[in-house]
Amino acid sequence: MQTDIITVSNNGEGAEDALNESTRFSNYVGLDxxxxxxxxxxxxxxxGMVKAxxxxxxxxxxxxxxxxxxxxxxxxxxxxxxxxxKKEFINSSSNKKNAASTGVMGKIRELFENSLFSINxxxxxxxxxxxxxxxxxxxxxxxVETSVxxxxxxxxxxxxxxxxxxxxxxxxEGSTKAWDELERSIVASIADDVKVGVKGxxxxxxxxxxx
Numbered sequence: 097m098q099t100d101i102i103t104v105s106n107n108g109e110g111a112e113d114a115l116n117e118s119t120r121f122s123n124y125v126g127l128d129x130x131x132x133x134x135x136x137x138x139x140x141x142x143x144g145m146v147k148a149x150x151x152x153x154x155x156x157x158x159x160x161x162x163x164x165x166x167x168x169x170x171x172x173x174x175x176x177x178x179x180x181x182k183k184e185f186i187n188s189s190s191n192k193k194n195a196a197s198t199g200v201m202g203k204i205r206e207l208f209e210n211s212l213f214s215i216n217x218x219x220x221x222x223x224x225x226x227x228x229x230x231x232x233x234x235x236x237x238x239x240v241e242t243s244v245x246x247x248x249x250x251x252x253x254x255x256x257x258x259x260x261x262x263x264x265x266x267x268x269e270g271s272t273k274a275w276d277e278l279e280r281s282i283v284a285s286i287a288d289d290v291k292v293g294v295k296g297x298x299x300x301x302x303x304x305x306x307x
Contacts, residue, residue, distance in 0.1 A: 097121065097124050097125060098158060098159070099121050101157070103154060103156060103157075104155055104156075105146070105153055106148070106149045106152075114139060114142075114143055115139055115140065115143065117157075117159060118136045118138075118139035119132065119136065121135065122135050131307050135167055135305060135307075138286060142157070143157075144201070145204065150209065153173065153212075156173070165306060165307055167304070167305045169302065170301070171301040173299050174299075199277055199280070199281060200277050200281035200283055200284050204283075208301050211292065212299055251291055252293070253291050254284065254290035261278065287304060288304050288305055289303075289304045290302070290303050
């Protein structure tokens with residue numbers, strides 16, 4: 097089952113409709129009350145992230161399930177945004193820099209947001225303002241694959257990030273802090289995985305939950 101595709105923006109457009117789709121999905125696949133609540137919480141976290149994206153943002157939201165009973169919440173946006181808007185946003189802040197991302201969803205939001213710009217644009221922003229580089233989440237976890245069409249697919253996975261942090265949390269101060277963030281995060285505690293990927297001119301965030 098796939099829900100309707102809802103247009104969402106950071107000015108609140110589509111937010112309520114997206115949450116309603118999460119309820120409709122849960123009812124359709126027969127989730128119990130606890131499972132349905134978890135899916136709605138994940139949808140709320142994703143919509144909350146959308147509202148925190150800087151500049152003008154519009155994306156497509158939907159939920160679908162796979163044959164192996166995995167619920168996937170999708171957010172897809174085009175990467176044709178203008179980096180000048182990002183510069184204007186940063187210039188309008190008091191310290192001319194991006195505020196530091198806090199929490200797991202803050203880092204995922206920054207990862208997704210930065211991916212909306214081309215690699216060259218983000219390199220310019222990083223040089224001028226100290227912005228985070230494209231698709232380098234904390235710990236630099238990134239997979240790069242090359243398809244038969246020679247187009248790069250970049251993908252970051254929360255599950256791989258979690259494993260990496262867990263391995264070094266007792267010996268690295270940054271990993272210790274990251275582990276604490278993971279333990280406090282609603283998304284990290286509920287979702288089975290979160291992926292941010294770029295293919296062609298699209299950026300996609302997928303939150304997965306087994307049921």
